[in-house]
Amino acid sequence: MLIYIVYILQPLLILLLAPLFMGILGKVKACFRGYTGPSVFQVYYDIAKLMKKDEVISKSSSFVTTIGPLFTLVAAVSCTFIIPVFYTSLAFSFGNIFVIIFTLGIIKFITSLIGLDSASTFGGMGSSRELFISMLAEPIMFVVITFLFIETKSFNIFTIAYANSTQLSFGPGHVLAALAFFILLLAENARMPVDNPETHLELTMVHEAMILDLSGKRLAYIELASAIKFVLFLTILINGFLPYGIATGLNLLTMGTAIILFIIKLIGCLIVIAVIETTMAKFRLFRVPELLTFAFALGIVSIIINHYA
Amino acid sequence: MLETILEVLLIVTILMTGFRRIKLFIYAFAVQSLCIALICFYLAYTTGENSLYSVGVMTIFMKVILTSGLIKRVSKSLKENREKEFIIGGLLSYVLCIAGIIITYGLLADFGPPFLKVGVVLMIVGSILLVGRKEAITQMIGFLTIENGIVLLEIYMVKMSLIIEAGLMLEVVILAIIMGTMIFNINREFDTINTDTFSNTKR
Amino acid sequence: MIINMIFVLFIGMILISSLLKNIKVISIINIVGTMLIGGCFISVVDSVYKYEHISFLNNFLYIDSLNVIQIFIIMSISIISLLYAHKYIAHETKEHIITIGKAKTFYILFDLFVMSMIIVAISNNIVAMWMGLEATTISTAFLIGFSKNKLSIEAAWKYIIICSLGIGIGLIGIILFIYSAGVTEASEIANWTYLVSKAGILDKDIAKIAFVFIFIGIGTKAGIAPMHTWLPISHSEAPSPISALMSGALLNLALYVIVRFYIIIKLVSGLENLKYLFIIFGCISLIVSSFSILRQTNYKRLLAFSSIENIGIMTLGFGFGGYIAIFGSLLHGVIHAFGKALLFLVSGNILSVYKTKRMDVVQNLIKTMPINSVFLILGMLIIVGAPPFASFLSEYKIMIGGIHNDYLIYAIIYAVCLLLVFIGFLKSFIKMIFEQDNSKIYTKSDMDKENILPIVIAFVLVVLTSVFFGGYLTEILDRATLIIES
Numbered sequence: 002m003l004i005y006i007v008y009i010l011q012p013l014l015i016l017l018l019a020p021l022f023m024g025i026l027g028k029v030k031a032c033f034r035g036y037t038g039p040s041v042f043q044v045y046y047d048i049a050k051l052m053k054k055d056e057v058i059s060k061s062s063s064f065v066t067t068i069g070p071l072f073t074l075v076a077a078v079s080c081t082f083i084i085p086v087f088y089t090s091l092a093f094s095f096g097n098i099f100v101i102i103f104t105l106g107i108i109k110f111i112t113s114l115i116g117l118d119s120a121s122t123f124g125g126m127g128s129s130r131e132l133f134i135s136m137l138a139e140p141i142m143f144v145v146i147t148f149l150f151i152e153t154k155s156f157n158i159f160t161i162a163y164a165n166s167t168q169l170s171f172g173p174g175h176v177l178a179a180l181a182f183f184i185l186l187l188a189e190n191a192r193m194p195v196d197n198p199e200t201h202l203e204l205t206m207v208h209e210a211m212i213l214d215l216s217g218k219r220l221a222y223i224e225l226a227s228a229i230k231f232v233l234f235l236t237i238l239i240n241g242f243l244p245y246g247i248a249t250g251l252n253l254l255t256m257g258t259a260i261i262l263f264i265i266k267l268i269g270c271l272i273v274i275a276v277i278e279t280t281m282a283k284f285r286l287f288r289v290p291e292l293l294t295f296a297f298a299l300g301i302v303s304i305i306i307n308h309y310a
Numbered sequence: 311m312l313e314t315i316l317e318v319l320l321i322v323t324i325l326m327t328g329f330r331r332i333k334l335f336i337y338a339f340a341v342q343s344l345c346i347a348l349i350c351f352y353l354a355y356t357t358g359e360n361s362l363y364s365v366g367v368m369t370i371f372m373k374v375i376l377t378s379g380l381i382k383r384v385s386k387s388l389k390e391n392r393e394k395e396f397i398i399g400g401l402l403s404y405v406l407c408i409a410g411i412i413i414t415y416g417l418l419a420d421f422g423p424p425f426l427k428v429g430v431v432l433m434i435v436g437s438i439l440l441v442g443r444k445e446a447i448t449q450m451i452g453f454l455t456i457e458n459g460i461v462l463l464e465i466y467m468v469k470m471s472l473i474i475e476a477g478l479m480l481e482v483v484i485l486a487i488i489m490g491t492m493i494f495n496i497n498r499e500f501d502t503i504n505t506d507t508f509s510n511t512k513r
Numbered sequence: 514m515i516i517n518m519i520f521v522l523f524i525g526m527i528l529i530s531s532l533l534k535n536i537k538v539i540s541i542i543n544i545v546g547t548m549l550i551g552g553c554f555i556s557v558v559d560s561v562y563k564y565e566h567i568s569f570l571n572n573f574l575y576i577d578s579l580n581v582i583q584i585f586i587i588m589s590i591s592i593i594s595l596l597y598a599h600k601y602i603a604h605e606t607k608e609h610i611i612t613i614g615k616a617k618t619f620y621i622l623f624d625l626f627v628m629s630m631i632i633v634a635i636s637n638n639i640v641a642m643w644m645g646l647e648a649t650t651i652s653t654a655f656l657i658g659f660s661k662n663k664l665s666i667e668a669a670w671k672y673i674i675i676c677s678l679g680i681g682i683g684l685i686g687i688i689l690f691i692y693s694a695g696v697t698e699a700s701e702i703a704n705w706t707y708l709v710s711k712a713g714i715l716d717k718d719i720a721k722i723a724f725v726f727i728f729i730g731i732g733t734k735a736g737i738a739p740m741h742t743w744l745p746i747s748h749s750e751a752p753s754p755i756s757a758l759m760s761g762a763l764l765n766l767a768l769y770v771i772v773r774f775y776i777i778i779k780l781v782s783g784l785e786n787l788k789y790l791f792i793i794f795g796c797i798s799l800i801v802s803s804f805s806i807l808r809q810t811n812y813k814r815l816l817a818f819s820s821i822e823n824i825g826i827m828t829l830g831f832g833f834g835g836y837i838a839i840f841g842s843l844l845h846g847v848i849h850a851f852g853k854a855l856l857f858l859v860s861g862n863i864l865s866v867y868k869t870k871r872m873d874v875v876q877n878l879i880k881t882m883p884i885n886s887v888f889l890i891l892g893m894l895i896i897v898g899a900p901p902f903a904s905f906l907s908e909y910k911i912m913i914g915g916i917h918n919d920y921l922i923y924a925i926i927y928a929v930c931l932l933l934v935f936i937g938f939l940k941s942f943i944k945m946i947f948e949q950d951n952s953k954i955y956t957k958s959d960m961d962k963e964n965i966l967p968i969v970i971a972f973v974l975v976v977l978t979s980v981f982f983g984g985y986l987t988e989i990l991d992r993a994t995l996i997i998e999s
Binding site: 170171172173174175176177180290291294295297298299301302305306308309310 | 311313320328400404408412416
């Protein structure tokens, strides 16, 4: 009985708290920069405001702009159901990591189509840049998945989280793969140093350029989907590489501590990302391949170290 | 614990192949030497060899503080602080680095403890920097990285007396001083430290 | 204790050079000090002659006949260089080309250089040998870049990078060598005599890899091609007495260190193929240097390439093996040291008169500098291996050794390269000495008589070696060959 509550509670936690985590990120960045900044609930207010506003859709865009944003939201929400947040066990039959990755890829694919479909040229520019970056980022994903498979002998993320869940010291190559996945996270979610999420100059945009033309409800859907995707990537990072404290039994005490530990780890990752965003500048587009090659090198080296140790 | 320090060392080393700014090279070299000193301390703690404690302290003093400070002072007088063009750099150096790591781990599979292989990787990365770059100061940092790799090799293979270890480190510091002075002279004469402007002796 | 006195003399010379201000006094004290050290060593040599080998300081230092040759070369060439440097530094200081401080630095670094070479020559500990070689790199780095113009700074940079890298690779080889002898804690383990006695239990694979590393690493310092790229520019840009000392003594010393390890390797069974390392690299050195000599336009660089060629000949001799070839190599080392020192000092004289290193500017030496041109021809004959001098005997012996051991192809390459070197030398030097341009007027330079004494001494030593060939020298060479061969 309790297991069904867990099935519903895990995705609900992410869905409801994703905008809150984005707000916390903004607050930490503002704190580093020395001003008060927006409140932590600002993203909720923004989405609520956007839902009430009217929309303007260009006559030269097609059905992609009309139904695309809803698709991305659906993909993001459906992905939250198959990821461990605070409870994992060996008995899950869903949760294959390839399904998660490719579902999240739907969001990127449809957003790129929306960018191409928009009436301005900036959308096309944003789409081509986004696809260029993701073309180099896909191999890193596969290399990290291979490393997790070699380490824990399974493709199911619940099993991976279960296998690493009781220890604080790791096998060889773990830190390297975690760093590779972290760089991948920065690349996929349009964070510094790959893309500046706060820019208002169109020629420097990668992700924002694709959604320049959207407004109203549709923009709200895309914003929410981006926030959920970001928190999902962070959850995979935490539960794949440092799942210490995750609940493996069904009693309330362990699940309570697991939730608290999860939130603490997530806020820790947000602080690291805030430090990176504050201290580094965005890379030139043709220097992003170097950063991604570095992450790829880390991934391959982690596999080699694990194999030969 | 040892694995984590070795992994940090590997991360810094792989990062070094892709750097362009000279300040970053100096920081990476300092972090590298610090990791080696930590490995020395950890090994001294687990195997009980007291001479390794002093090796660690000497490494911190001579390499992290003295040598990095020296190179920093030399680099302050230079006009340009990054490499504009190179022979092997960017993506190619990462690829060579990965190939080197695969070959090292493959050949030396059961030979020794993991820090031996990391030592050989350090030497490979140092050679890539030494051979593939045009700025004199990067060549110097490549050479110092090779010496770091030799230190890792030597901790495992030979238990030498303290005087010889001290002599080795003193020699590295003296070489760093000499190279630094020479870079200073090169900068004064040629107005740049790009070795491409050398006459490149043909005969 | 003799060794204590030697080191006290060295440290004394360095301290005096740094404290006094009068360059002439410093120079005379250096010459006298070096002669005293040479005198100390004569008594050591005498004991070795009587007892086959002696060791000092609890087996830390060890001298047998092989070391005696090196010590003899180092001390005599350093005395000759110091005699030459006396007038050379005085001349440069008088013309205000260099300051007094730089002249003092010259002498301090010179003494450090000779001291580190002596440490390599007399030590038994492998790691001390390596540290001595490293110390020679450190002390010669600023000596090569002495004149602070663009080309010498470039030469100094190339020298220090390539030689430090080579010596680093040599250190890896030495560490692997010590590792292959067993991982015990003994402080004796780094001694050469200990390793020779334990040659039977060395791990074969690791010893093979270790020797390859040592050969390539220390071969960089010895000037074996293809690791020779620092040599032409360094030896041609350094001041002449330093070039003489480096070409004569240092290259020989590095080869000696490689031969010490080769003696240990020869005692391990199953590693006979390592002598092909010597033969192949010797042939590459010969080919590279002989073809380069034919195209040179800078007479000091030509002499530097000739050093590479002679080191190649010696390497080839060690590779061919057998009593005759190794005897030839050791003899060639001695003769090459004096002949090359003679040639470099003569070229130093020519440089100070003509102020350029280009061969097409230097013309008609027979009229402008007759005494020097005579010595130039004599030096050329010595280096090339003409019959009255002992270098003919050494090169001939190496050839005979090669033919005896059935290395016919390599012997043919060797002969062809010797011929090419002869042609190259003749072409360049005859043009420098005899060619005259009828539109110019040549007068005899009055600097011709200066600084002839060291050159005469070098030539006299060569003649003594060639003429009085029996007796003491042969005995020492004979014993050294037996150390390597048996």
